[in-house]
Amino acid sequence: MSEKKDFIKEKIVRRTGAGKGFRSFIKILTGAVIFGIAAACVFVLSTPYTQKLLGAREEKAAPERVTIPRDEPETLATVVQSREETETETAPEDGEIINDVIEEESTEAVEEIVQEVIEGYSYSAGDLSSMWKDVAKLCDGLDKSIVTVRSHSVDRDMFDNERSHEGEYSGVIVAETDDEIMILTMAAAADYEDDLTVEITENEITEAQVRGVDSATGLAVVSIAREGIEQSTLDGITPIVLGNSYQVDRGDMLIAMGCPGGVVRSTAYDWVSYIESGVNVVDGTETHIYGGNCCSCSRGTWVFNIDGKLIGWVACEDKDDKDEYAGAQGSPDESSGLVIGISEYKSILERMINAGRYAYIGLNLVQLPAADNEVPEGLYVVEVAKGSPAYEAGILAGDTLIELSSVDMRSPNAYAKVLENLESGTEVEAVVSRDAIEEYKEISYTITVGERE
Secondary structure, three states, rough: OOOOOOOOOOOOOOOOOHHHHHHHEEEEEHHHHHHHHHHHHHHHHHHHHHHHHHHOOOOOOOOOOOOOOOOOOOEEEEHHHHHHHHHHOOOOOOOOOHHHHHHHHHHHHHHHHHHHHHHHHHHHHHHHHHHHHHHHHHHHHHHEEEEEEEEEEEEEOOOOOEEEEEEEEEEEEEEEOOOOOEEEEEHHHHHHOOOEEEEOOOOOEEEEEEEEEEEEEEEEEEEOOOOOHHHHHHHHOOOOEEOOOHOOOOOOOOEEEOOOOOOOEEEEEEEEEEHHHEEOOOOEEEEEEEEEEEOOOOOOOOEEEEOOOOEEEEEEOOOOOHHHHHHHOOOOOEEEEEEEEEEHHHHHHHHHOOOOOOOOOOEEEEEEOOOOOOOOOOOOEEEEEOOHHHHHHOOOOEEEEEEEEOOOOOOOHHHHHHHHHOOOOEEEEEEEEEOOOOEEEEEEEEEEOOEEE
């Protein structure tokens, strides 16, 4: 008997109407729009927290730049011009000659009386003490700009023994921005910058960062953040004013602050005994100011005039030993009577304050006195620093630099101005005149500007 088999059953479904399909599409579209809006809201609200979580950095404005006005060296021409302008300003007009003569006679009479009183007055120790107290008040004001810079580092010797390096130097506040305070100190302080601190007052010590170092002068600039320093301390901070060392004369009084006695915050007084202007150094000139006394040069001694303006710093006189000159190896008791004028180094100091590097070519130049027409006009190359950009380019000692970056080289000041505007890594053309026995030949060199270290 055969088994019964079920037949395939087919279910007939009616076609969906067009209206129902359109409604489904609208529902899907509406859901997508709502989801997109919700996602956008979540993204906007969560972005700040996400950036904070992932350490995203907000764009910051460019750091505030510090500028330092330059000083022009006084030449014979500028002195004569200044005198002529003074004479012109004070020249009497018509109808004023008689009054001037009467006033001059009256002034001379008063001066004679004052002179007689002064010569006849017997000064006491109290008078001398009173005068020195006025100088002491000036020093008290300058002392607010003096700080102590301390460096500390730990390493190991060849026998794996732990060694600790510590240094204590004086620093002087030279500039400030809305965020930072810039301090001029010795380059040796930056040798061990693992732990670099600045003591503003006995109760205010803060971490410091190196901004720039110039090993040739033995100077460095470090900065401290204003944030975290007590407002009362900030209110007492006043950057010193940079003076004009070109205007220092023999017999002027000098005030040494910082570390003249080998101890930070010591003070000394001196007078200018000799000035040597235009001393040739690599890529520039210096003004050497000599006093009668010697001060510590390894820990930082800053020299001011009686107006309270910084006109230089005490440097070790043995420049042949670069480490000693920079203070890196000098003993704390090493002393010197040599003061380096600040004016020639204001452009370099400005670069260091702004964490920049100064251009370096490597030429020691001198301006020769006028001679016969056969000698080319320019700056005579006394020395080419070994390994310098000028040395690599092929310039030799004995050449005469005629032109640099399309500027005539007729004075060291012209060379300094061109160097100030150069950037490291760029190429500059130098034209020199070389003695070829029977005649001078002009040779052009391309120099790749380096960085002053």
